[in-house]
Amino acid sequence: xxxxxxxxxxxxxxxxxxxxxxxxxxxxxxxxxxxxxxxxxxxxxxxxxxxxxxxxxxxxxxxxxxxxxxxxxxxxxxxxxxxxxxxxxxxxxxxxxxxxxxxxxxxxxxxxxxxxxxxxxx
Amino acid sequence: xxxxxxxxxxxxxxxxxxxxxxxxxxxxxxxxxxxxxxxxxxxxxxxxxxxxxxxxxxxxxxxxxxxxxxxxxxxxxxxxxxxxxxxxxxxxxxxxxxxxxxxxxxx
Numbered sequence: 001x002x003x004x005x006x007x008x009x010x011x012x013x014x015x016x017x018x019x020x021x022x023x024x025x026x027x028x029x030x031x032x033x034x035x036x037x038x039x040x041x042x043x044x045x046x047x048x049x050x051x052x053x054x055x056x057x058x059x060x061x062x063x064x065x066x067x068x069x070x071x072x073x074x075x076x077x078x079x080x081x082x083x084x085x086x087x088x089x090x091x092x093x094x095x096x097x098x099x100x101x102x103x104x105x106x107x108x109x110x111x112x113x114x115x116x117x118x119x120x121x122x
Numbered sequence: 123x124x125x126x127x128x129x130x131x132x133x134x135x136x137x138x139x140x141x142x143x144x145x146x147x148x149x150x151x152x153x154x155x156x157x158x159x160x161x162x163x164x165x166x167x168x169x170x171x172x173x174x175x176x177x178x179x180x181x182x183x184x185x186x187x188x189x190x191x192x193x194x195x196x197x198x199x200x201x202x203x204x205x206x207x208x209x210x211x212x213x214x215x216x217x218x219x220x221x222x223x224x225x226x227x228x229x
């Protein structure tokens with residue numbers, strides 16, 4: 001059974017830093033790209049970042065580029081999101097998510113964790 | 123970035139009714155279009171990928187169609203458990219984007 005368990009969320013002051021972790025199990029971690037998707041309170045889904053299975057490539061939404069860094073440790077089956085220079089608008093539930101490449105190159109986000117809440121406030 | 127626009131933003135319907143949710147991309151995304159369902163307090167769930175392929179376990183009352191820039195999610199006959207928020211998402215670009223969501227509520 002695929003499981004994704006996020007941790008590391010909490011309350012942080014504006015300008016502060018936080019590192020999220022996501023422990024994965026039930027699948028071959030290194031075979032899948034992984035993403036972070038966030039959802040501000042009462043709002044819709046916003047893709048944040050993706051990292052390839054090997055960790056050799058990563059992508060970021062414009063809203064976090066230069067402030068957030070995605071990484072992974074395939075020996076520990078763990079995904080990370082280092083968040084620096086946090087702003088009030090970064091307040092959200094952050095979901096760890098697994099990607100799967102389907103037929104004809106379609107990429108899906110097919111498993112999601114339950115999310116960890118990050119609150120940026122003074 | 124590719125913008126995804128859903129309509130309507132909210133929708134009131136009754137059990138047994140047929141409903142349609144639309145999603146438009148700001149540029150062509152070929153068939154790289156997925157649909158997700160999210161219920162309050164839960165993580166999103168993949169429903170449909172590649173425009174029209176049902177994820178394993180998803181009931182056949184759900185269907186997807188479209189191409190290029192315009193796409194549709196149809197629920198042929200609403201069940202009580204279908205009342206939720208639905209999101210489209212493009213994976214044509216490596217910078218994924220979601221629609222703003224369509225909240226489906228009971229009439």
